[in-house]
Amino acid sequence: MSKQENSNKYGITEKYKSKLSWLFILFFIIFVVSFFYINYVKNLVYGNVYTNITEISEQTATQLNLSISEQKYFVKIMVDSIKNNQFKTIDDIFQRYRGDLQNFHFTRLVILDKQGNGLTSDGLEVKNYASIDEFFAQEEDTVYLSEHRPSTVSNNQVNIYSRIFHFQGEEKVLMATVNTEDYQDILLRRLFGKGGTYVINHSGDILIDSFEEIKENNVNLFEQMRKNYSTNLQEINEMEASIQQNKIGTFHIAQENDTYFIHYEKLGINDWYIVTILSDDTIAKELIRIVTTSISLCLGINLMIIVIAIYGIVTNEKKSHRIFKVAFIDPVTSLGNEKYFKEKANEYLQNEREHNYIITLDINKFKALNNIYGYDFCNCLLDSFGETLVKILPEDSIICRISADVFGAIFTYDKDIEILLKTILKQTASMKIGTEFVHLNLSIGVYPFGKKDTDINKALDKASMARAKIKGFYDHNYYIFDEILENKLMEEQKIECSMEEALENQEFKVVYQPKILIKNEKVMGAEALVRWEKEGEIISPNQFIPLFERNKFIIKLDLYIFEQVCRDIVSWKEKYDFIPTISINLSKAHFENEDFIEEYVKITDKYDICRNQIDLEITESATVDEKIDIVKILNRIKEQGFLISIDDFGTGYSSLSMLQSMPIDIIKIDKVFVDKADLASDKNIINYIMILAKRLEVETIVEGIETKEQADFAKKLGCDIIQGYYYSKPISREEFEVYFNRNEI
Numbered sequence: 012m013s014k015q016e017n018s019n020k021y022g023i024t025e026k027y028k029s030k031l032s033w034l035f036i037l038f039f040i041i042f043v044v045s046f047f048y049i050n051y052v053k054n055l056v057y058g059n060v061y062t063n064i065t066e067i068s069e070q071t072a073t074q075l076n077l078s079i080s081e082q083k084y085f086v087k088i089m090v091d092s093i094k095n096n097q098f099k100t101i102d103d104i105f106q107r108y109r110g111d112l113q114n115f116h117f118t119r120l121v122i123l124d125k126q127g128n129g130l131t132s133d134g135l136e137v138k139n140y141a142s143i144d145e146f147f148a149q150e151e152d153t154v155y156l157s158e159h160r161p162s163t164v165s166n167n168q169v170n171i172y173s174r175i176f177h178f179q180g181e182e183k184v185l186m187a188t189v190n191t192e193d194y195q196d197i198l199l200r201r202l203f204g205k206g207g208t209y210v211i212n213h214s215g216d217i218l219i220d221s222f223e224e225i226k227e228n229n230v231n232l233f234e235q236m237r238k239n240y241s242t243n244l245q246e247i248n249e250m251e252a253s254i255q256q257n258k259i260g261t262f263h264i265a266q267e268n269d270t271y272f273i274h275y276e277k278l279g280i281n282d283w284y285i286v287t288i289l290s291d292d293t294i295a296k297e298l299i300r301i302v303t304t305s306i307s308l309c310l311g312i313n314l315m316i317i318v319i320a321i322y323g324i325v326t327n328e329k330k331s332h333r334i335f336k337v338a339f340i341d342p343v344t345s346l347g348n349e350k351y352f353k354e355k356a357n358e359y360l361q362n363e364r365e366h367n368y369i370i371t372l373d374i375n376k377f378k379a380l381n382n383i384y385g386y387d388f389c390n391c392l393l394d395s396f397g398e399t400l401v402k403i404l405p406e407d408s409i410i411c412r413i414s415a416d417v418f419g420a421i422f423t424y425d426k427d428i429e430i431l432l433k434t435i436l437k438q439t440a441s442m443k444i445g446t447e448f449v450h451l452n453l454s455i456g457v458y459p460f461g462k463k464d465t466d467i468n469k470a471l472d473k474a475s476m477a478r479a480k481i482k483g484f485y486d487h488n489y490y491i492f493d494e495i496l497e498n499k500l501m502e503e504q505k506i507e508c509s510m511e512e513a514l515e516n517q518e519f520k521v522v523y524q525p526k527i528l529i530k531n532e533k534v535m536g537a538e539a540l541v542r543w544e545k546e547g548e549i550i551s552p553n554q555f556i557p558l559f560e561r562n563k564f565i566i567k568l569d570l571y572i573f574e575q576v577c578r579d580i581v582s583w584k585e586k587y588d589f590i591p592t593i594s595i596n597l598s599k600a601h602f603e604n605e606d607f608i609e610e611y612v613k614i615t616d617k618y619d620i621c622r623n624q625i626d627l628e629i630t631e632s633a634t635v636d637e638k639i640d641i642v643k644i645l646n647r648i649k650e651q652g653f654l655i656s657i658d659d660f661g662t663g664y665s666s667l668s669m670l671q672s673m674p675i676d677i678i679k680i681d682k683v684f685v686d687k688a689d690l691a692s693d694k695n696i697i698n699y700i701m702i703l704a705k706r707l708e709v710e711t712i713v714e715g716i717e718t719k720e721q722a723d724f725a726k727k728l729g730c731d732i733i734q735g736y737y738y739s740k741p742i743s744r745e746e747f748e749v750y751f752n753r754n755e756i
């Protein structure tokens with residue numbers, strides 16, 4: 012889970028990728044469907060054209076057949092009537108039928124003998140007609156129709172019907188001529204643009220052509236097609252072979268930008284075929300073009316919608332990524348933040364794995380590092396620390412920064428956890444930032460969680476409890492949640508269950524620890540401390556204050572103690588002239604409500620107590636909490652007239668500039684500095700704090716003075732006030748009354 016993989020880690024890009032791939036799949040499907048649809052429409056149109064062309068051919072053939080049959084029938088009737096009627100001369104015959112010729116579209120009748128000599132119905136004489144043998148080669152009773160040929164009397168091309176008959180003992184042939192042109196009218200002129208209808212013989216010679224002038228020398232359709240549709244020779248050869256085998260057929264060929272549909276079938280006259288050639292020029296082409304354009308248009312619109320959708324997804328993605336980053340990512344380390352940690356850890360808790368751990372790691376004295384090295388440097392340190400954790404912890408660990416200097420991790424590890432923890436300690440003990448080496452001291456709390464753990468907050472609390480167990484010790488840096496803590500937790504649960512009731516039952520009592528002014532060795536005041544008297548037993552604040560701070564019950568308790576102290580002061584005021592200054596601890600939990608001080612003011616007003624008789628103690632650690640505006644809060648306290656002490660001074664690492672801007676009256680030097688001080692030397696922290704206090708012009712109290720040597724030491728350093736067992740332990744109100752009314756201590 013390195014930082015480079017952040018986007019994957021947060022699962023955002025996965026969703027994003029899947030959305031995009033769905034869009035691409037959609038687009039691909041639309042594309043394929045369109046492609047097939049165009050083809051389908053094309054086939055549909057082609058199928059239609061096939062049907063149409065067949066119909067056109069059939070109709071043309073029928074019409075042609077009808078026309079030829081009529082003419083044949085007329086020739087047959089004429090010859091039959093010649094046989095039955097006693098015509099004297101050829102001219103008589105002509106005479107009889109001349110009037111009917113036009114009705115049957117004949118141009119003239121010709122009667123010739125075997126030598127090709129004879130007469131025409133329009134009075135012309137024919138001599139040695141060259142093709143006479145062709146006509147006498149036919150059977151006697153059949154009506155023969157010839158292919159076209161040039162007329163002997165005009166420039167026209169003509170077809171000739173003929174039938175052999177006997178006239179006055181001599182074999183003759185009756186010929187009736189038609190202009191080939193007349194048949195062209197039957198064949199459709201220009202079928203849908205390019206193409207046409209042809210009547211051909213078996214060899215492919217064009218006998219009738221729908222639009223060309225019929226030429227004297229036969230033009231061969233196959234040759235012509237080979238020339239015109241040169242890229243489709245195979246199909247044309249197949250057509251030729253088919254016709255030779257008396258077959259019919261339909262096919263299409265593509266030539267340049269045109270498609271030609273071709274249908275051929277027998278005409279039923281001689282060996283003649285009718286061939287229809289149709290181009291897709293108008294109907295089909297136009298239709299396909301419309302379909303293709305509309306589908307392309309649809310495709311284009313689809314594409315546009317998809318592009319807009321992709322754009323939307325991408326910008327949305329960027330936006331949600333930005334929102335996600337702001338909400339879930341810690342900008343300093345690029346790891347997740349507390350919110351992210353809890354969300355992910357909650358998911359993790361639901362899994363069925365074993366050997367799971369949740370750990371919290373605190374960099375000890377990080378505030379001090381901040382003061383020494385500055386924010387930017389320490390941000391680099393945090394970043395680098397996070398990176399080191401990512402490297403050491405198992406790959407699918409969830410690692411986050413859950414607060415300023417506290418990191419959290421949740422992972423599965425089936426080897427020795429202590430070795431892993433030691434590795435972390437070893438590798439982070441000295442961190443190189445730029446050219447500087449920084450020595451880090453960590454506190455790690457470990458909670459091994461199992462299937463019964465489903466609440467991340469509880470699991471985190473347990474890890475933090477384990478961590479709290481070692482905070483401040485220098486000999487061990489990690490603690491694994493164990494039975495001792497489990498018992499403590501149970502104890503705490505018991506406390507939580509009984510705290511409200513205890514408050515109502517007045518089980519919380521105030522004790523006072525006197526404070527001695529060094530210069531006259533007189534009691535100048537006392538610190539009010541809480542005690543819980545439960546079933547005859549006294550519970551120390553250390554056992555419940557940290558818990559009450561977490562569950563915020565401390566807010567109620569502090570106010571309660573404050574009111575008790577006020578009552579005591581009221582009673583002292585009635586009895587004594589001198590009233591000591593009382594210090595009361597104020598938890599930082601109050602600071603979440605900026606107006607909290609109003610409650611305190613109300614109580615002092617209620618008991619008519621002068622507020623400068625009361626000193627509110629605020630721990631130094633509360634003054635360095637980034638989330639609260641401490642200066643503003645302290646100013647409001649000060650405005651009301653309370654005194655302000657900074658408790659446990661020296662442990663919270665407040666900065667000098669911060670101290671300068673805070674309206675404080677007293678600095679309370681923590682007990683640890685007394686314990687650690689080399690009483691013989693001037694070079695100790697208390698000494699420096701004294702110098703600082705003088706500069707800030709505030710009073711100093713040293714607490715935890717247990718021996719005469721310590722008291723003398725504090726005096727020597729110039730402290731103003733001493734508090735500690737050496738003078739007195741915290742005592743009851745009654746005892747304290749006696750204590751401060753004594754003349755000597």
Ligand code: C2E
Pocket residue numbers: 524539540541551552553556565569572596597598628658659714715716717734735736737741
């Ligand atoms: P603190 O405010 O630093 O109070 C001083 C603690 O040091 C007291 O412990 C006191 O009994 C102890 N002490 C004083 N002189 C000596 C000494 O010479 N030697 C040793 N070993 N200890 C000495 P206590 O009363 O147990 O209170 C512990 C902490 O609980 C306090 O530390 C304070 O932070 C908190 N606390 C106590 N009462 C209240 C309260 O009413 N409200 C809040 N918010 N916190 C309280």
Ligand code: CA
Pocket residue numbers: 538596628658
């Ligand atoms: Ca205190």
Ligand code: CA
Pocket residue numbers: 658659679681714
């Ligand atoms: Ca203290």
